[in-house]
Amino acid sequence: MSRIDELVAELAPRGVRHVALSEVAVYSSSRVDAKDLDETSFVGVDNLVAGKGGRIDASYLPNTARLTAYELGDILLGNIRPYLKKVWRATGSGGCSGDVLSVRIKAGSKQDLDSEFLYYLLSSDGFFAYNMQHAKGAKMPRGSKTAIMSFRIPVPPLEVQREIVRTLDQFTQLEAELEAELEARRRQYLYYAGLLLTNNDEVSRVRFGDVATIVRGASPRPIQNFITEAAAGVPWIKIGDVPARGKYITQTAQRVTAEGAKKSRRVRPGDFVLSNSMSFGRPYISKIDGYIHDGWLAISGFEDAFVSDYLYYLLRSSPVQDEFARRAGSGTVKNLNAEIVRSVEIPLPPKETQRRVVELLDKFDALVNDLSIGLPAELDARRKQYEHYRDRLLTFEEAAA
Secondary structure, three states: OOOHHHHHHHHOOOEEEEHHHHOOOOOOEEEEEEHOOOOOOOEEOOOOOOOOOOOOOOOOOOOEEEEEEEEOOOOOEEEOOEEEEEEEEEOOEEEEEEEEEEEEEEEHHOOOOOOHHHHHHHOHHHHHHHHHHHOOOOOEEOOOOHHHHOEEEEEHHHHHHHHHHHHHHHHHHHHHHHHHHHHHHHHHHHHHHHHHHOOOOOEEEHHHEEEEEEEEEOOOOOHEEEEOOOOOEEEEOOOOOOOOOOOEEEOOOEEEEEHHHHOOEOOOOOEEEEEEEEEOOOEEEEEEEEEEEEEEEEEEOOOOOOHHHHHHHHHHHHHHHHHHHHHHHHHOOOEHHHHHHOOOOEEEHHHHHHHHHHHHHHHHHHHHOOOOOOOHHHHHHHHHHHHHHHHHHOOOEEOOO
16 A cells, blocks of 8 residues: 555645535436436446446336436446445446436546546445435435535545555455356356256156246336335335345335235245346245236245255256246347246156255355355455455545645
8 A cells, every 4th residue: 555655645745635525526417218228228226236347237127208317437326225335337328217326526526536436435334324324214215315415525636546446446356356256166056056956867857837836027007106115015026135146035125005016916935036037037035025026927836846945946057047048038138938937847856855955055055155164255355355445545634624
């Protein structure tokens, strides 16, 4: 960090100017037609990622006509719990939902503030804690737009900002490399798990739809008319409610009215849900009573045939995922409908065999997901190191007024 310390001592010996965010940035006031967006340009809290160079992978498109536009370099903030920590520096242009704020550096301030530096400021623990403190709403608190613009940020000389960005980018690059290696291990694990789960000619195979009930979710439209913060509302399950590589759905950010629920599809604890478009085919197990939109499939009534954890591993396995992909088509937007999933043939070993396989795979799974050992532990340590240095590098003595 000596280079940064030297720059601060040289360029800001009397401290660094601190200002309210509103002095250097504004919310985007431009609009875009929803019809002009596609899966590569629409950002909602479901597909908003926490990352400077994130991605867009929308599972649904909005129904509203006009949306807030974002531009290259804007900082997009999730603005409803539990998504307040989702912060992304836009790498292109598009439109975002009402649950996402687009913060843009003022034209006259670009010579003072680098958008990559602003990204790191607004993804810091300090800003997250401030945003949480000022969020309003009993059931689904939202960040206060006024309070966010009152958040005070340091504005060191641009040369200092860029050196900090370069340093933090190095940390994130190392983290990305570890994540890539860990992901390769996970893929390897899934491949061998697939062999264990499906490569046995002596095990009978069944059509999935013959041993389980598989139906598509449903959405009341326009969904905005049915979202509620009232206690009488019921959980509205969205893809963003499941943590990355998560297995269970335990809570939702939004709720729908009883009227909206009547036009949707109910899932009960123990039921599976399967994403059916874009990042399709990923299974999750619901631990709550809730309702799903038409971006999900619901799977229930399998208990006579399958141990729940065995079915989870089976649906995640490479052979089954590859079969889903093959049947979903080769277009840009693939669709995994209920009939496709019903028609897939899967192995059905005795339940005692299923339990033995689950016990073995649980041990393998720990090797690629347990934060106390191996690569997951190293990655967790690097993330903590990054957070420590990020907070240190973004803290400056304030210059006297």
